[in-house]
Amino acid sequence: MERVERRVQRHVQLLIARGIRVACLVLATLSAPLGAAATGYTTYHFDNARDGWNNDETRLNQTTVRSLQRIGDYALDGEVDAQPLYARGIAYVATENDTLYAIDPRRGVRWQRHFGTAVSDRYVGNCRATAPVIGISGTPVIDSSRNTLYLVAFTVSDGSAAYTLHAVNAANGKEVRSVDISPYVRDTRAHRQRAGLLLSHGSIYVAFGGFCDHQAATTYGRVLAFDATTLAPRGAFVTTASPLCSGFHYGTIWGLGFAPAADSAGNVFLSTGNGCIDYNRLPNGGYSDAVLRLTPDLRLRDTHASLFAPCTAVDDNRHDQEVGSAGVLLAPDTQFAIAGGKNGVTYVLNRENLGGFRSHCPDRAVSEAETSWGLWGGPASWHSGNVTYVALAGTGPDGLRVYALAETGELKLRSETRERLFNGGQSAIVTSDPAATPRSLLLWTLTRPTTGTVYLRAYDALDVRRRLLSVAAGSWGNPYGYAGNSPTVADGYVFVATDKVLTVWTCRAQRRKS
Numbered sequence: 001m002e003r004v005e006r007r008v009q010r011h012v013q014l015l016i017a018r019g020i021r022v023a024c025l026v027l028a029t030l031s032a033p034l035g036a037a038a039t040g041y042t043t044y045h046f047d048n049a050r051d052g053w054n055n056d057e058t059r060l061n062q063t064t065v066r067s068l069q070r071i072g073d074y075a076l077d078g079e080v081d082a083q084p085l086y087a088r089g090i091a092y093v094a095t096e097n098d099t100l101y102a103i104d105p106r107r108g109v110r111w112q113r114h115f116g117t118a119v120s121d122r123y124v125g126n127c128r129a130t131a132p133v134i135g136i137s138g139t140p141v142i143d144s145s146r147n148t149l150y151l152v153a154f155t156v157s158d159g160s161a162a163y164t165l166h167a168v169n170a171a172n173g174k175e176v177r178s179v180d181i182s183p184y185v186r187d188t189r190a191h192r193q194r195a196g197l198l199l200s201h202g203s204i205y206v207a208f209g210g211f212c213d214h215q216a217a218t219t220y221g222r223v224l225a226f227d228a229t230t231l232a233p234r235g236a237f238v239t240t241a242s243p244l245c246s247g248f249h250y251g252t253i254w255g256l257g258f259a260p261a262a263d264s265a266g267n268v269f270l271s272t273g274n275g276c277i278d279y280n281r282l283p284n285g286g287y288s289d290a291v292l293r294l295t296p297d298l299r300l301r302d303t304h305a306s307l308f309a310p311c312t313a314v315d316d317n318r319h320d321q322e323v324g325s326a327g328v329l330l331a332p333d334t335q336f337a338i339a340g341g342k343n344g345v346t347y348v349l350n351r352e353n354l355g356g357f358r359s360h361c362p363d364r365a366v367s368e369a370e371t372s373w374g375l376w377g378g379p380a381s382w383h384s385g386n387v388t389y390v391a392l393a394g395t396g397p398d399g400l401r402v403y404a405l406a407e408t409g410e411l412k413l414r415s416e417t418r419e420r421l422f423n424g425g426q427s428a429i430v431t432s433d434p435a436a437t438p439r440s441l442l443l444w445t446l447t448r449p450t451t452g453t454v455y456l457r458a459y460d461a462l463d464v465r466r467r468l469l470s471v472a473a474g475s476w477g478n479p480y481g482y483a484g485n486s487p488t489v490a491d492g493y494v495f496v497a498t499d500k501v502l503t504v505w506t507c508r509a510q511r512r513k514s
Helices: 002-017 024-031 313-318
Strands: 068-079 085-087 090-094 099-104 108-114 141-143 148-157 160-169 175-180 198-200 203-210 222-227 233-238 268-271 291-294 328-330 336-340 345-350 367-370 380-384 387-393 400-405 411-416 429-431 442-446 452-460 463-476 488-490 493-497 499-507
Touching: 068 099, 068 108, 068 463, 085 141, 085 488, 090 493, 090 499, 099 499, 141 198, 268 328, 367 411, 380 429, 400 442, 400 463, 411 463, 429 488, 442 463, 452 493, 463 493, 463 499
Parallel strands: none
Antiparallel strands: 068 499, 085 090, 090 099, 099 108, 141 148, 148 160, 160 175, 198 203, 203 222, 222 233, 268 291, 328 336, 336 345, 345 367, 380 387, 387 400, 400 411, 429 442, 442 452, 452 463, 488 493, 493 499
């Protein structure tokens, strides 16, 4: 095998000498063992840390990204709010019309399955953030060991809406098992399943938010746990169960689709939206506008080490400026969690001791950084050399920012784009080779129009002033809700799902101009 690899290397050097840009597949041969399995992207933002970092991308780098070729536009039956997934050479895309597609990136739809009639937005009080129907919103999750995909479908029958957790065979779409989880949600008119699903330690976690904050008296934030094999319930947590919250609840879990995170011990990290605040009560408090660390069976151990709320939480809550507009990221190879939301501040927290709540500032965050006017969706994080980096892309004039995360937890600005970002900013992802060599590091984003063209962009992840790619990537047709998902990059492919289309790119060999 070593002789074969040396021959390939010599051949590539000859191509370069002749002025030919090397193709993705040849580059992959140099950087990965022959016969290596295709990269999987089986959960929201790549892993349970939600860092968005695929560090096994050997085909796309800062050279080959310039030769991206659009190889497919595959029709879908609805708006897509979930991030596409990828496993065993197949992309999986779920639509708001309650359809799951399995798509071969070069050959088209392998199979599709429709789970029922999607729910009209009028059923939930004409909340048109998703229109005209609401179906599969949260990003599914794939258990590769069982080749099983889990999703939650919102369907209507005889005028009554229900949430159903499905486990399907990823090879053919056939039902393995399903369960109606509506009884655990209670009011389906008030609760939306928007956050991505989490698979951790044998449980599937499903989190719920609300529909446009219409129904404060009946809307709670909640997360449910189900056995991944039997789908039997394993636990539940309600964010605003305090007696003081009577008539006003919220504390929803949404994060523009960002999924709850989990550490190696199975602890679940999430952030909550605005609503009733009662941080002193345990259990059954009012944990709105907070970052929470729950045990695997969904218990909050205390309101100091397992909870963080900004010192400005009460005032932020009055002005709809909660941290729950973005999710929680566990920075790789550190003890830190990163969280931030609408108030324009991103917090670095100690995972083992989140810091609790102080009614006077400063709060007990390890450090803080300004997000450009607020963050919807969440950050990304990776490391290269001995440095851990964090990317933030909030709404506002300062655009995309990259920070170095010091061992002390301080965020130090390294580069920024100075591009004005609208409509919630962007939820970035990162790719690199396994060694995270500088030339392999790419930061990927999607723009978020209310209507019109969505653009796929790629940057040098260590210096985002260097934009390497900007291409049209589908369109968005709903003026009441902007495109909030992220691109998916794996195995040399780039997948972007927008309104009724999945677009796929890969790179190609190309002669240099003489």
